[in-house]
Amino acid sequence: MPLLQHRAIAAAAVPLFLSMIVNQVAGLVGTAVLGRRATAALAAYAVTAAVLNPAFTAVTGALRGMAPFVAPHREHPPGAVPVLRDARWLSLIVAALAAGAVACVPLVASLGGAPPEVLAELGIFPYLLVVYVLLYGLGGGANAALIALGHSRQVIWASLSSAAVSIVLVVVLVPRIGLPGMGFAMIAAGATALAVSNLRLRRLLGGGVGRGRPRPAEIMKLARVGIPLSGTMLIKFAVLGVVTYAALRTGTREAAAHAVLHAMMGPLMFVSLSVAQASVPEVARARGRREVRGVMGAAFALAVTGVAAGGALLVAFRGPLVGQFTTDPGVVTTVVALVWLVAVMAAVDGAQAVLGFGLAGLKRSSWSLGSVAAGYGMLASAAVPVAATWGLAGLWWALIANSALLIVLQGGGFLRHSARTEATAVPA
Known part of the structure; x- marks a missing residue:
């Protein structure tokens, strides 16, 4: 199985x-x-x-x-x-x-x-x-x-x-x-x-x-799952804008390096997002706690393995890749020094995304919304002070810490709600 x-x-x-x-x-x-x-x-x-x-x-x-x-x-x-x-x-x-x-x-x-x-x-x-x-x-x-x-x-x-x-x-x-x-x-x-x-x-x-x-009642059932998913993404968009502003306050070259690092992380996140999205129907069709958690374990392993492989290639070929984005020596030096943080961030953020989509598969995306609001709320308040104290590297460590917190919060929610899953047959 x-x-x-x-x-x-x-x-x-x-x-x-x-x-x-x-x-x-x-x-x-x-x-x-x-x-x-x-x-x-x-x-x-x-x-x-x-x-x-x-x-x-x-x-x-x-x-x-x-x-x-x-x-x-x-x-x-x-x-x-x-x-x-x-x-x-x-x-x-x-x-x-x-x-x-x-x-x-x-x-x-x-x-x-x-x-x-x-x-x-x-x-x-x-x-x-x-x-x-x-x-x-x-x-x-x-x-x-x-x-x-x-x-x-x-x-x-x-x-x-x-x-x-x-x-x-x-x-x-x-x-x-x-x-x-x-x-x-x-x-x-x-x-x-x-x-x-x-x-x-x-x-x-x-x-x-x-x-x-x-059918208002049925539409509301869909909305209770879909609207919190929209909310989580809107919160993330807004706070990442705050993070970009914090990076800009550290200096022009650091802001440019942050933009390059963020662009390089995009394809890595595609791996985990595609796995997360593919896992939702499997979670919804799973019967009983054991099977639901088995599906999520498989998705978790695939996402982290895929991102780790992509991250290893990114680190190995960081020099030629950075050269495609900028020729500024200062920006190149900063990006090359911090690119390994991109791989770590993509793996951790991808893992929390899988858990968030797993909650959606259980029709409990409101838990994910609450977790994202708590985690990104703290990140929004800490971004500027962290950037001012520890610079761009500190800002990326704050991003990693936020995603790790979301793994804990959403993982706890998934364990709680999956434990209530009954082993019922899938409708024919």
Whole structure:
């Protein structure tokens, strides 16, 4: 049984990891093309992304909350249709709120003191992203449903097709019309991903999901799992912004080194996040305390092993890799000296992420929200003093300590709630 659990989670995690890499590449191409056109356009994109990323994350978290409700229907996918309908109502509600926040980008940028040339560069771009967010909510989490139903390999096709559309349109439109071209490319890529993923879900279900009448009680059940997931990610985004500010106070080169270190940690985190996301349906389908904990043990081992392997490669080839980000000798020296902390941080943070998703599989994501609020709350209050006293290295040690605390808090919650799991049969 343990070997089967490892294989099942790994088989589902690999396509998710590849999808994350593909999306990352498409994003980097867009940023590079935009930056080569005009600095003000890149700054306007960064200002918009500061609001878009948390808003988009909120919708993503709400949709991930459907997984433990959909997963028990893996043997009979059409049985998940009522749950998917409820999830689409929830996603539309959350997406509408997120789109409203994105629409306020010009106001937020103005109040935040953005330079006039950046405000002028925004133009219609924020409103194009309103369409993009609403389009994502309209999809109703087809990718999350495919993962929950054991067909995560189908997700890679949506990512590949949307990335191809994004790259082609960015290269064609951005040099000609600037930032609006990026907006049109994002809408087209989002529509492509929505069409591909929903087509594959439709084939799996043997028909469309439809809308149906909203069921408030059932929608609330989904919200109790999905909304706390959104909250955990929003808190993390906000506090990491405070950490970046603390790094900036230590000096320009240290802030640049922090940005490079954070960028280098991204692909390592993809490993643990893909494993964590793949483990949610397996936790939801597990029967009894022993099997639930066995699934989580397998996910934990896969995530830590994968991150450790990637971290070893990062440390071994740190010199050439750092050279791809900067040529400043001071920044290079700092990054090379601290890159091993990135590997440690990725392993510890990946482990706590697996536990957080495990709680979501048990439909207890509110415990994860409380743990994240406590841990990141302390980190937010300590970041500036720690950076002022111990510099950038101390700041990364504080990040590691925070993730270790989350392992303890979320691990305790998982042990508590998994102990209450009854050995019931999975519905046919």
